Amino acid sequence: MENWAYELRTLRGMAKHWKSGEPIDEATVHKLRSAKNYRAASMMLRQLKFAMGDLALHDTDFDPAKDDPFRCLEKVGERTSVLPSLPEDRFLCSFAHIFAGGYAAGYYSYKWAEVLSADGFAAFEEAGLEDESAIVALGRRYAETVMGLGGSLPAAAVFKLFRGRAPTADALLRHSDLA
Structure with missing residues (x-):
């Protein structure tokens, strides 16, 4: 963490x-x-563009035989970028993560891991970072749930056992000085 x-x-x-x-x-x-947190919003939008582009390119609605992958990413960029990409942008040609790196339709997991990490840490903040006994008790719960259960249950169920609710992006936005 x-x-x-x-x-x-x-x-x-x-x-x-x-x-x-x-x-x-x-x-x-x-x-x-x-x-x-310098340029946190720009970096977050960039990662969201990559993740959403990855999902769009691997969606059943995308037909590689007739659909243009560059246009697909450009459409995602219309929702996630402050400025449009240059017409000659061919970033996808070197985005090995989603084509040859084992992350096909999984690039979003980078940002999702940040959400889980920030939300999990927020539990410690809410308990009071200066409250030693509360931190120890919460640390035990973290060890018993997140670390102890590992992959024996779906990740969402493990997180909910630790946090008492589903994850939200609120803490990530706050930790990034965006909220």
């Missing part, structure tokens, strides 16, 4: 000035968070 790495308490426990040994200060933590 990489989200822990951006929490002040966590960083102060592991990040120290190389000369003085002083723990990282709040201003530097703020800069780290700002750097992480």
Whole structure:
């Protein structure tokens, strides 16, 4: 759960000035968070374009014998891009992930993993990151559900056992400074 790495308490426990040994200060933590979220909206839209384009290209409505894959991605871009792609854009020709990398119709899983991670971490935030006993109890529940059950149940069921509800993108948007 990489989200822990951006929490002040966590960083102060592991990040120290190389000369003085002083723990990282709040201003530097703020800069780290700002750097992480620089152009977050643009990057999120880009990943959504890739994911939605992947799904559209692998949908039964797309006929590779008669449909233009570049036009298909362009149509997705109309919904996900601030600016249109250049007419000569041939990004798809090198998008090996969805054609030769084992992610056909699965590229969305990158963004979905971020949703699950952020929403899972939000449970710890809601419990109170400074409340040691609450964090320990929630950590046990995380270990027993997410880590302990693994693939023995559908992922959605495991997440719901941990979180008590289905996942939402709210925490990801908040952690990205987009909400």
